[in-house]
Amino acid sequence: MTPDLDALFAALDATWPAASMVEAGAWRVREGAGGGSRVSSATTADEEADLSEMEAAQAALGQTPLVRLRGEQARLEARLEAAGYVSKDPTNIRLAPVERLAAGALPPVRVFAVEFPPLTIQREMWAEGGIGPERVAVMERAKGPKTALLGRANDTPAGTAFVALDGDIAMLHALEVRSVMRRQGAAVNMMRGAARWAQDHGARWMTVLVTQQNAAANALYERLEMDLVGHYLYRQGQARQEAR
Incomplete structure (x- = not known):
């Protein structure tokens, strides 16, 4: 069976792992330790997740707020855009x-x-x-x-x-x-x-x-x-x- 996106994103976390992960409400926030966006980003399945919880967790790690969005998360992306978050590095999965x-x-x-x-x-x-x-x-x-x-x-x-x-x-x-x-x-x-x-x-x-x-x-x-x-x-x- 062809892997679905859940399996591919799980493989991303496993093969390019963050230094640590923090659960902040509905968010999973990664500590990157200077390793780049993939390991410093926050993700959530809840498109109404509280942004302030993610921002506080990122700040506690000494990181700028950064959210990784899957292609279907249009509502969350609109909320982030309205809050002044800028788009960065659209990426293809092959x-x-x-x-x-x-x-x-x-x-x-x-x-x-x-x-x-x-x-x-x-x-x-x-x-x-x-x-x-x-x-x-x-x-x-x-x-x-x-x-x-x-x-x-x-x-x-x-x-x-x-x-x-x-x-x-x-x-x-x-x-x-x-x-x-x-x-x-x-x-x-x-x-x-x-x-x-x-x-x-x-x-x-x-x-x-x-x-x-x-x-x-x-x-x-x-x-x-x-x-x-x-x-x-x-x-x-x-x-x-x-x-x-």
Whole structure:
């Protein structure tokens, strides 16, 4: 059975975990510890949830109010917009059977699965793409099967990515290909390698999250026949001002 959005969002929390989670009324608020929006956002299934409870919890964590909205949460989004929350990073959710991705051609010695901790060269490539130690710490927190992929092109390290499993769902994060190594097939090879690693570890599905403005990445995933199955976005408010 194809995973539904509930299962995919659960996989997101499992494979890219927050430092901690706080329940605040109807809200689940994540502590990101500098790891970015995915691990610093608040979510709720209640479109009438009290915004002040979420804002207080975010403030207690030292974070700016940030809400992640699923595509169908129009009422909650309207409330946030009316409260001055601005839209940020609309993101596509793409999904494909692992078997389909793994079946493509993969030249030898192009992709290697590295056990944690990642190699220094992988950390350097992530850093080049703006993925610093705080995001690597997110990867380190993931509890299930996981790997740091190393891609090569022309006998040179070309890219890196993180893949982790939640049940039979594999989620790929932080795919980074060096700018001088692009258009040489490294990204496609890494996706094939990710699928084969996931298949070897019992996964049936591969999913990725990609911002809608990233035209190159969306074109890559379309070429790999990864179906667009949903989307989400963030609404960001203003940090609370401390009373003097």
